[in-house]
Amino acid sequence: MAERALSFGAVARAYERYRPGYPAELAERVLDYAGAPVRTALEIGAGTGKATRLFAGRGIAVTATDPDPAMLAELREQLPAEVETREGALEDLRPDRQYGLVYSAAALHWTDPAGRWPRIASLLAPGGVFASFGGPARLADPVVRQAFEEAQAPEVESAEVRSPDGTPPEKEMQWPGAELEKSGLFADVRQFVVPQRLTLSADEFVGLLSTISAYLILPIPVREQVFRRIRQVLPETVELDADHTVHLARRR
Numbered sequence: 001m002a003e004r005a006l007s008f009g010a011v012a013r014a015y016e017r018y019r020p021g022y023p024a025e026l027a028e029r030v031l032d033y034a035g036a037p038v039r040t041a042l043e044i045g046a047g048t049g050k051a052t053r054l055f056a057g058r059g060i061a062v063t064a065t066d067p068d069p070a071m072l073a074e075l076r077e078q079l080p081a082e083v084e085t086r087e088g089a090l091e092d093l094r095p096d097r098q099y100g101l102v103y104s105a106a107a108l109h110w111t112d113p114a115g116r117w118p119r120i121a122s123l124l125a126p127g128g129v130f131a132s133f134g135g136p137a138r139l140a141d142p143v144v145r146q147a148f149e150e151a152q153a154p155e156v157e158s159a160e161v162r163s164p165d166g167t168p169p170e171k172e173m174q175w176p177g178a179e180l181e182k183s184g185l186f187a188d189v190r191q192f193v194v195p196q197r198l199t200l201s202a203d204e205f206v207g208l209l210s211t212i213s214a215y216l217i218l219p220i221p222v223r224e225q226v227f228r229r230i231r232q233v234l235p236e237t238v239e240l241d242a243d244h245t246v247h248l249a250r251r252r
Contacts, residue, residue, distance in 0.1 A: 007216040008047065009070030016048040016074050018207035022105065026133060026194045026244060027054040030103070033190065033248045034129045038100040042123055044090050045107025049075035049083070051133075055101070056083050065093060091115075095122040106134030108176060109164050117183040124251040130186065132176055136160045137198065137208070137242035147233040155226050159214040177247050186249035196242040202234040 008015055031038055041055050046064035048071055056062045056079060064079075066072050067089040076085060086093070090111040102123050104111075120130055136159075139145040152159075163175045173181075173191060180189045200208065206227050209215055215223055 007213045008211065009068040011211050011216065012048060012068075012070045012074040014207060015071070015211040016050075016078060018204060018211055019048070019050055020137070020196070020198055020208075020242060021050050022054050022133075022244065023194055023196050024054070026246065027058060029192070029194065029246065030101070030129065030131045030248065031058070033131075034101065038129070040099045041101040041103060042093075042099045044102065044104040044120075045110060046075060046085075047071050047105075047107070049079045051103070051105030052079055052083060055103070056080070060101070063099070065090075067092070090119055093119070093123065098125040099123060099128060100125055101129050101131065103131040103133075105132075108132045108134075109161050113164060117179065117185050121183075121185040121251050126251060128251045130180070130249045130251065131246065133194070133244045133246040135242065135244050137240045140197070140239040140241045144233075144235065144238060148230055151229040151233045152226050155218060155222055156214055159209070159212050161213075174245055174247075180247065180249045185252060187252050189247065189249045191245065191247050194244045194246060196244060198240040198242050199237055200240060201237055202231060205234065205238050205240075206231050 038060055041060050041062045043052055043062055043064045046052050046066045049064060052062055052064045052075065061082070061084070063084040063086060064072070064075060065086045065088055066075070067087065069087055072085045072087055075083070102120055124130060139148055165175050165179060167175045167178065177189055177191045180186045209227065209230065215226065218226065
């Protein structure tokens with residue numbers, strides 16, 4: 001996991017180009033849940049700022065953190081100077097101030113589970129909101145998806161990151177919802193899905209794959225061979241189901 005978590009900086013520019021943004025509805029529902037104006041936010045694992053835009057664009061003073069300096073450098077090129085950046089993983093952050101919102105977009109699973117929830121709670125003001133959201137982008141057409149999976153095997157069994165606590169996909173409350181409830185540090189835990197459907201060219205889809213850790217950790221010749229096989233089986237455009245599972249909780 002550590003190797004995969006730190007694999008993105010080498011492709012920071014491609015990450016910014018090919019990773020899709022987040023729907024506005026997502027931020028709206030997080031802020032509706034807060035129930036009061038949110039003035040400050042801390043982002044865990046900001047990457048190149050795909051989710052940072054959601055909240056900074058609504059007048060919130062966002063502090064964007066990431067352990068990879070190359071990712072933060074790309075973020076600074078894309079976002080206004082008002083967005084504060086801090087290099088470091090969640091485990092490196094010190095609660096020198098507290099925020100009305102702490103959130104993580106498709107990055108929480110990279111954090112160390114030991115002490116995760118006390119660390120996050122210490123960064124939140126009393127009654128502050130924690131939000132985690134993300135989800136895999138899957139090929140919508142089952143025939144195309146089957147061809148894709150066959151093309152990437154055996155080098156890549158699955159590019160998706162498994163649930164950190166082993167929660168099966170059929171269970172109603174997905175990770176990290178149950179952990180939030182059990183921690184005793186948070187109340188009013190909620191889970192919902194914000195739908196997103198994407199249409200990409202085949203080349204854009206391969207570009208997206210080039211930013212995913214399961215491929216990045218492959219030796220370069222193997223990775224290029226896998227991408228060639230995948231490209232050969234794709235139609236010129238592909239449809240993706242890219243729904244976001246959102247978890248919200250309030251610090252006690």
